Amino acid sequence: MKIMNMVNAINQAIDLKLEEDPDIVVFGEDVGVEGGVFRVTENLQKKHGARRVFDTPLAESAIVGSAVGMAVAGLKPVIEMQFSGFVYPAMNQIISHVARIRNRSRGRYGAPMVIRMPYGGGINALEHHSESMEALFAHTPGLKVVIPSTPGDAKGLLISAIESEDPIIFMEPKRLYRAIKQEVSEDKYSIPIGQAKVLSHGSDLTVVAYGALIREVQRAMVKAKDMGISVELIDLRTIYPIDKTTVIESIKKTGRLVVVTEGPGSFGVGAELITIANEEAFLHLEAPPKRVSGFDTIVPLPKGEHHYIISPDKILFEIEKTVKY
Amino acid sequence: MKIMNMVNAINQAIDLKLEEDPDIVVFGEDVGVEGGVFRVTENLQKKHGARRVFDTPLAESAIVGSAVGMAVAGLKPVIEMQFSGFVYPAMNQIISHVARIRNRSRGRYGAPMVIRMPYGGGINALEHHSESMEALFAHTPGLKVVIPSTPGDAKGLLISAIESEDPIIFMEPKRLYRAIKQEVSEDKYSIPIGQAKVLSHGSDLTVVAYGALIREVQRAMVKAKDMGISVELIDLRTIYPIDKTTVIESIKKTGRLVVVTEGPGSFGVGAELITIANEEAFLHLEAPPKRVSGFDTIVPLPKGEHHYIISPDKILFEIEKTVKY
Amino acid sequence: MLEEFDSFKTEMFQVMDPAGNITKPEHFPKLKDKDIVGAYKKMLFARTADLMVVSYQRQGRIYTYPPNQGQEAISGAVAQIIRKDDWLVPAFRELGAWLAKGASLKEIFMYFMGFEEGSLFKNARNMLPMNVPIASQLQHATGIGYAINYKEKDEIVYTFVGDGGTSQGDFHEALNFAAVWKVPVIFIVQNNQFAISVPFKTQTASDGIAIKALAYGMPGIQVDGNDFLAMTKTFEEASEHAGSGKGPVLIEAVTYRMGAHTTSDDPSKYRTKEEEDEWAAKDPLVRLKKYLMTQKLWTDKEEETITGQYKKEIDRIFIEAEKHTDYPLEDVFKYQYADLPDDLLLQKAEHEKFLNWKASRK
Amino acid sequence: MLEEFDSFKTEMFQVMDPAGNITKPEHFPKLKDKDIVGAYKKMLFARTADLMVVSYQRQGRIYTYPPNQGQEAISGAVAQIIRKDDWLVPAFRELGAWLAKGASLKEIFMYFMGFEEGSLFKNARNMLPMNVPIASQLQHATGIGYAINYKEKDEIVYTFVGDGGTSQGDFHEALNFAAVWKVPVIFIVQNNQFAISVPFKTQTASDGIAIKALAYGMPGIQVDGNDFLAMTKTFEEASEHAGSGKGPVLIEAVTYRMGAHTTSDDPSKYRTKEEEDEWAAKDPLVRLKKYLMTQKLWTDKEEETITGQYKKEIDRIFIEAEKHTDYPLEDVFKYQYADLPDDLLLQKAEHEKFLNWKASRK
């Protein structure tokens, strides 16, 4: 065991897999020499060579598009979009090919790859550096979408992602990169994709969240506890496919649901979870399930970001309303 | 009044606006000389000249990106993506600029434009020609998303879209282009964006749909009526912003909701409507609101498309289940 | 030859003129007489199949199809050069190249009849399915090229795109990455003068497409795409270049789409009869046939006989393809993921419940 | 001159060598002595502000900022040529050009302090906000160019991008459309040798960037970007070309980013001290100063005095900008749509309810 932050944990996951599997290649803008603008791939080029860990020209579409070709020809690309706000030039390659080539070729060719990208707000960044648009990928057939909330999960989930035969959108809550430290095993281990985790058991209400907002919910829970509210907190971890079993079991127990997500609320992940609650646990719902989310606006620049970002208080506010309903 | 199909109606809307407003320009792949692969812009170049109605090189990103520049400099672009399945190369321009430039510049520059695109299945097309991914746009702050279901609505909504100061994603159900004929006024008239329409009043259940599926719901309703089920049918018409008032009023009356959409169900428009129903009419819900949608898969090629496309029977099946719940 | 006709030159590389005369004997490709006859037969087969599909389509027996007529020499030349392990990354208008890689006509028919199974190409090694989103396939070619270098394999990637496709950002990025990475990829632009209705002059203001190679620091060459011998010579040299670690090559094959863009298109809306006639005179099959007849390697009689045989064979295959009608519900889900989410199984099960309900109501 | 140094040539256009000697008097721009002094002062002002922002950033008084040091001659030359009605479509590293268009330093500070209001540029006519998604702005420039032609206006668009940006598909498409449409756009590539940590040789295998103009059929020229006189002369001719209906021009300004990519970057990770020193010797300000001093137009004394004044002024403006702290909730919603959906008003109202609840619990 070793104390690691999320950057260390992700770095180690990639490192272990690079050691183990000669077909893995790691590339993107500034991931090689520099080791990534967040230093997530630091030292990997030094250790594994520039044929396996390398910088590309500045073009997201070709990063993803050439990864498709590599995957088809037997390599396993683990690529980085420098920020999730810069993935859009690659949208055509992702939606039209990464997500479809297996289906198109009736299973003959696949495009297993991991597309890593830091996402989310809270770091006082320039425009386009704070978005949480995971719902776009979750809605696209053929992709799986994973978001860890701790160093330990990040490592185990990323190892699963790299070993998956399906393409994985792996979104990293950049706000947590160095904010949380934790004992993490240095061995190789994996956490299955598609499994949520119950972080705290409770009886009054279920909160579903993921990524950077887990910590905010936990902060809210301290106060909720003082108010005598017992919250069951579920870390979704995989956004698609959703672990309905875990979520529904909890809702059936508590009868109440609050979903906390960072991006725009409308047509977002909250709506999906609330719909699942309706489909699978309608008669158990004792209060309207509630989504707490970003506004349907662009994330403001740093000086306005506090308005947008979900605070523990806001979560508490909604928890209280839902419990009191 | 004149008998028109949707192609005629859209053509006339553009024609009328071109006549009225010298700042309107119409462009895209094959929209000029050829008049569009569906002939939607037929004769417009002949009538208004090649400076105003013209063909571009084959590049969706630059079609949208240059439209942003034109809009900033005072023109009003009405552009076409040849099929909605080919809009993805333009996703960066749409998400990062069309939807954001007004906010970024604090209202100084906007990008009012209409991005037209035929969408949806049912025409025995090649891959990428049958998608319904409206939820991607609806989830993106800064856009409005309009989908007409009749020639008359198409004309009135498109005129509103062209006159809007906000960018509008205007998705045309290609399956209906020539399938429905209707008396349509030859005058200029407009239908407000953001207003749904109650197509049939009923008391047992609310069905919300839009675009090509309205007709399928209506077919299902013939049989539902025989079964003694009274359906209230709402044509959403605008996917964002949703006309909550109309939808909620109806749900409060009927207590039951079925949403019918063509694209992948998960993280789709159905989930949003069901969530709205929970948020605004929770205590009125007498049965779990239900989404009927495409599978979370790629639309199959023509020979498998019947599995995917929503049939009147499937709608009826869900209506019956929901009413009997 | 790549240097002699490099992208600075405005002279188009040609070995044989439209009358079938060899104008540049020094650039005659390494082909024996029987190879040329064989190649001609393949092109004739492709032409015959192509014309027949168009008429099947008119009979409503197959869906939209993009005709190749007029462009056969390009695929025909690739067919001479491409090896079993080489990769083919198609666009959608290079029938002869697909057949050369081992795609069967039956599969191709099935694809255009609306079956994904038609993309399986069971006997074709290293060939991707057709690619509809214009120019996006070029990046796959670049990536495959990277994998070839990485795995130190002796393989070359041949990839196709149209003149319209060169306007896409993906074209630019694919070629740029390819040159930076020095991958063994041959980018073949079939400049057939139109992207649906849009003429080449609306597509770009550059002096042809080969010159665009300079933007990437790779060799580029403009070739008469209706000259089978020039095309073959070009692929000989390009494969030599790419295969010896020198990196990618851009080939502009100047040609003409004699037919419609697809079976749903009407070219008379956007081009003149005169232009069509002018290009008909440069028909790549007619040209090669003239050469073969001058060389006494071919006769009208042979052509007639063999065309008859081809027609029968093609029709037989088409009818066989038509027999395939089965598309089980399962196939909608099966290939979406390697590890299928339960959700999708559930969606299938729910749909089956509906089907049972429906059946029970009949 | 555009022909003499066109993109086929490998010779970089230069008027003044690093020692400040005029090497090509025949290409001296149309500038009077006082213009050159004025331009030098503007560059000095930009340099001073730039360095001060970097130190404010270290003090935690402003967020991430992209330093301009070393690249001032390019914006400085644009400043000489750009007219009130001309358009400026920025990337994010051309401070001098923004100031020339009328953007105030206070606004610029506010932007980097995290206020969208800093993008308003109240007194700047026809200037867009800074653009973060690399190269996407070039397409806006092309579109504005189309509008200028459409409305028959006498305006030119100046737009900036980095060497890294030339790899993006949007670069390709923007230039291709611009040339086909013959729009009055001047595309300025600041080739500062790096895209964050990625050196130019990893960016493209082509022989510089100017040569890429050939792919679009437009003139392209490679200029010494640290030579203010060469840059000015280039813009004189490019604006003449673009303004007279001949279409766009591509200018590659060869320069060096002497500072970090942004204040969060550490260049020592990816480049050598030797390289930095080599380029320091070509510093555009030093070079122009040498010229001015040889001409007896400038003294160290003057420089010292004026730099002192600039520092005071800049600090005053910075402190003024710091006073701006207000970001009302309303401003998150207000500019999202021209016609704001009720939904957003509701979201705002709900949030206000929460704020009241929170206040009431204090």
Ligand SMILES: Cc1ncc(C[n+]2csc(CCOP(=O)(O)OP(=O)(O)O)c2C)c(N)n1
């Ligand atoms: C990204 C994208 N945009 C639009 C289309 C629609 N489309 C299909 S073929 C075509 C024209 C292609 O022209 P070209 O590249 O010259 O190839 P050709 O058809 O002439 O062989 C267009 C616009 C598409 N398939 N993909």
Ligand SMILES: Cc1ncc(C[n+]2csc(CCOP(=O)(O)OP(=O)(O)O)c2C)c(N)n1
């Ligand atoms: C589409 C996109 N991808 C990635 C980034 C992150 N990024 C910001 S600046 C930069 C490098 C830009 O290099 P260059 O174009 O040479 O401009 P310079 O910074 O050298 O002025 C990168 C990769 C971005 N802003 N946009």
Ligand SMILES: [Mg+2]
């Ligand atoms: Mg073509």
Ligand SMILES: [Mg+2]
């Ligand atoms: Mg740079």
